[in-house]
Each structure stands twice: as structure tokens, then as C-alpha cells.
Amino acid sequence: MMPELGKYAAAVLSAYGVSLGILALLIFGILRRNTRALHELEAAESQRDG
Template identity: 60%
Template structure:
């Protein structure tokens, strides 16, 4: 059920679309960065146990 946005429908819907895309991109970037940092942390912990 979509409200009638009149002549501003294109602007409003495109703003929503851009916002959603940016949020998805930020979440994806955060997840990728977290995985990279986690792998680096695991490597540091592995080396510390080896030389422990």
C-alpha cells in the first residue's frame, strides 16, 4: 500500500532507493572489513602461541 506522493513521487522514491543502496553498501563494507580484521587477529594469535 503506497501513499500518493503526487508530483514528488520520483524524487522521494529515488531518495529512498539511494538511501537503501548506501546502507547496504555500508553494511557490506563493514562485514568485509570485520572478516579481514578477524583474519589478521587470528594470525597474530596463531603466531603468539607458536612463539609463546
């Protein structure tokens, strides 16, 4: 399935690894920010309502 990369195998595989790592960090940051925003919204709504 994977093509023969020859002498470039290490560079290509490390580029894939770095790309996936950056993507994972972005997704983690977005989910963390979303959770924090939801908690802040709930706190603001509870102060407003009660």
C-alpha cells in the same frame, strides 16, 4: 499502503533507493572489515602461540 505522492513520486522513490544503497554499502563495508580483522587476529594469535 503507500500514500499518493503525485509529482514528487520520482524524487521520493529515488531518495529511498539512494538511502537503501548507501545503507547496503555501509553494511557490506562493515562485514568486510570485520572478516579481515578476524583473519588478522587469528594470524597474530597463531604467530604468538606457535
